[in-house]
Amino acid sequence: MLKIENLKVNYGYIQALEDISFQVKEKEIVTLIGSNGAGKSTTLMAISGLVDKTGGKITFDGQDITHMRPERIVHLGIAHVPEGRRIFPSLTVYENLLTGTMGNRKLTKQRQKELLEEQYELFPRLRERLNQVGGSLSGGEQQMLAVARGLMMDPKMIMLDEPSLGLAPIVVEEIFNMIVRIRDMGKTVLLIEQNASMALAIADRGYVLVNGNVHLSGSSKELLSNEEVKKAYLGA
Amino acid sequence: MEYISNQLINGICQGSIYALMAIGYSVVVGITGMVTFTHGEVMMLGAFAAYYTFLWAGNNLLLGIFAAFAASWLVGMAVYKVCYEHFFDAPRHISLICTVGFSMLIKNLAQIIFGANRMPMLNIIDNRVYQIGPVSINLLQIVILAVVIVLATVLSLFLNKTKGGIVLRAISQEKTAAYMVGINVRSTAMVGNCIGCGIGGVAGMLMAIYYQTCYATMGGTMSMKAFSSSVLGGMTDVRLSAVGGLCIGVIENLGITFSSANFRDAFAFCFLILVLIIRPQGFAVKKGARP
Numbered sequence: 001m002l003k004i005e006n007l008k009v010n011y012g013y014i015q016a017l018e019d020i021s022f023q024v025k026e027k028e029i030v031t032l033i034g035s036n037g038a039g040k041s042t043t044l045m046a047i048s049g050l051v052d053k054t055g056g057k058i059t060f061d062g063q064d065i066t067h068m069r070p071e072r073i074v075h076l077g078i079a080h081v082p083e084g085r086r087i088f089p090s091l092t093v094y095e096n097l098l099t100g101t102m103g104n105r106k107l108t109k110q111r112q113k114e115l116l117e118e119q120y121e122l123f124p125r126l127r128e129r130l131n132q133v134g135g136s137l138s139g140g141e142q143q144m145l146a147v148a149r150g151l152m153m154d155p156k157m158i159m160l161d162e163p164s165l166g167l168a169p170i171v172v173e174e175i176f177n178m179i180v181r182i183r184d185m186g187k188t189v190l191l192i193e194q195n196a197s198m199a200l201a202i203a204d205r206g207y208v209l210v211n212g213n214v215h216l217s218g219s220s221k222e223l224l225s226n227e228e229v230k231k232a233y234l235g236a
Numbered sequence: 237m238e239y240i241s242n243q244l245i246n247g248i249c250q251g252s253i254y255a256l257m258a259i260g261y262s263v264v265v266g267i268t269g270m271v272t273f274t275h276g277e278v279m280m281l282g283a284f285a286a287y288y289t290f291l292w293a294g295n296n297l298l299l300g301i302f303a304a305f306a307a308s309w310l311v312g313m314a315v316y317k318v319c320y321e322h323f324f325d326a327p328r329h330i331s332l333i334c335t336v337g338f339s340m341l342i343k344n345l346a347q348i349i350f351g352a353n354r355m356p357m358l359n360i361i362d363n364r365v366y367q368i369g370p371v372s373i374n375l376l377q378i379v380i381l382a383v384v385i386v387l388a389t390v391l392s393l394f395l396n397k398t399k400g401g402i403v404l405r406a407i408s409q410e411k412t413a414a415y416m417v418g419i420n421v422r423s424t425a426m427v428g429n430c431i432g433c434g435i436g437g438v439a440g441m442l443m444a445i446y447y448q449t450c451y452a453t454m455g456g457t458m459s460m461k462a463f464s465s466s467v468l469g470g471m472t473d474v475r476l477s478a479v480g481g482l483c484i485g486v487i488e489n490l491g492i493t494f495s496s497a498n499f500r501d502a503f504a505f506c507f508l509i510l511v512l513i514i515r516p517q518g519f520a521v522k523k524g525a526r527p
Contacts, residue, residue, distance in 0.1 A: 075418055099402060
C-alpha cells in the first residue's frame with residue numbers, strides 16, 4: 001500500500017534520513033522504532049510532504065506522492081497524527097473533529113455523522129467534552145482528540161507519531177488498545193514509538209531505525225526475540 | 237453636560253470605525269500569522285473605491301460598501317502574493333519589512349494616480365439630527381454604527397458557525413496541524429487575509445464618509461489606530477480588538493473635550509501606553525491553554 005524507497009532528507013547540511021526503505025501492506029500495523037534522532041518523525045513528515053526530500057521515492061496505492069503538496073497527500077487518504085498532539089487549542093472538541101473532515105472531499109453529511117458517532121464510541125470521553133476548547137483537555141484526552149481528528153476523514157492509512165508520549169501508563173494502555181481497534185476497523189496503521197515493547201506487542205511488523213537508516217526489519221515476534229533489539233530498546 | 241454626552245456619542249461612533257479597522261487587522265494578523273503595515277493603505281484604497289463609486293453611481297451606500305470591500309479584497313490578494321506567500325518559512329521580520337515597503341509603494345502610486353490633494357467625499361447621507369433626551373445623534377452616526385455592527389456580526393457568525401470559518405480559525409492556531417488534516421493552508425490564508433483587508437476597506441470608507449474627505453496619505457494615522465486597537469486586544473483576538481478600538485475612540489474624543497483637538501492622537505497613544513504598562517498582554521486573557 002505504502003512503499004518507500006531510498007528516502008533521503010536533509011535539514012540544512014545535517015542528514016536526517018540517509019537511506020530509508022520500507023513497506024506497509026494493507027490492514028497491518030507497522031511500527032518504526034528507534035531512539036531519539038533516528039529519523040522516525042522525519043520519515044512521517046516526509047510521507048506527508050511537510051519536509052523537502054533530497055532523494056528517494058514514495059508511492060501510495062501505486063501513485064507517486066514524493067513531490068505532492070501536503071493537502072493533496074491527505075486527500076489520497078493518509079491521516080497524520082502528529083507528535084505532541086497539535087490539536088487546535090481554541091477550537092472546541094467538536095470543531096476540532098470537524099476540521100478533520102477537510103481531508104476527505106467525498107464525505108457526505110450522512111457519512112460525517114456516522115464517523116462522529118464512531119469517534120464517540122471509540123473515545124467516550126470526547127463526547128462528554130464536546131463543547132470544551134481543545135486546549136483545556138488533559139494530555140491523554142488531547143491525544144485521543146488528535147487521533148479522532150485523524151480518523152474523521154475516514155482515511156485508508158493512519159500514521160501515529162508517538163501517541164504515548166508523556167501519558168500515564170494506564171492511558172498508554174488505553175491508547176494502544178485503541179490502535180488495535182482502529183486496525184480492526186479495516187485501517188492500515190503506521191505507528192512510531194519509543195515504547196518499543198508496547199509497539200511490538202501490537203504490531204505485525206517492525207522496522208528499527210538507526211541514524212537515518214533502516215537497521216533491522218522483521219515481524220514483531222522476530223524483533224522481540226532479537227538480542228540486539230532486546231538490549232537496545234527493550235531494556236532486557 | 238450636553239457637550240460631553242455628544243462627545244461620547246462621537247467617540248463611540250469613531251471608536252466603532254476603529255473597531256472595524258482593528259477587526260480587519262486582527263483577522264489578517266491572526267490568519268497569516270504575520271504583522272502587516274499595509275493595512276492603512278488597504279483602507280485608503282477602500283475609501284477611494286467608494287469615493288469613485290459614489291461619483292459614478294450616486295448615493296448608494298450598499299454599492300459603496302461593496303466596492304470598498306471588493307477593491308480591498310483585490311489589494312489584499314496583491315499584498316498576500318508579494319509580502320506573504322514566499323515568506324511563510326522565513327523569519328517574520330522579512331514579511332514585515334516587505335509590507336512596510338509595499339505600503340510606501342501603494343501610497344506613492346495612489347498620490348500619482350489620485351493626486352495628492354484632499355478630495356471632498358460626497359455627502360451621501362442626509363444631515364438629519366435626532367434629539368434623544370440630552371443627546372443628539374445624527375443620521376450619519378447611526379448609519380456608521382449600523383454598518384459596523386452588521387459587518388461585525390456577519391463576520392462573527394461566519395467565523396464561528398460555518399465550516400469555512402472554523403478552517404480559518406484552525407489555520408490561525410496551528411499551521412502544521414492544518415496541513416496534516418488536509419487544509420490547503422496557503423489558499424485559505426489568502427482568503428483570510430483578503431477578508432481582513434475587505435473589512436479594513438469598508439472601515440476606510442466609513443472614515444472617509446465621517447470626515448467627508450479622502451486623500452492618498454490618510455492610511456498612515458488609520459493604520460496606527462488600527463494597530464493600537466489591535467495591540468490592546470492582544471493582536472489576534474477579533475472581539476477584544478473591537479473593544480480596543482471602541483476604547484481608543486471614546487478616550488480620544490473625551491480627551492479632546494477637555495483640551496484641544498490637536499491632542500487627539502496623543503490621548504489615543506498615551507492610553508495605549510498606559511494599558512500596556514499595566515497589562516502587557518493587552519485585554520487578552522489566554523483562554524483554553526494549559527500553562
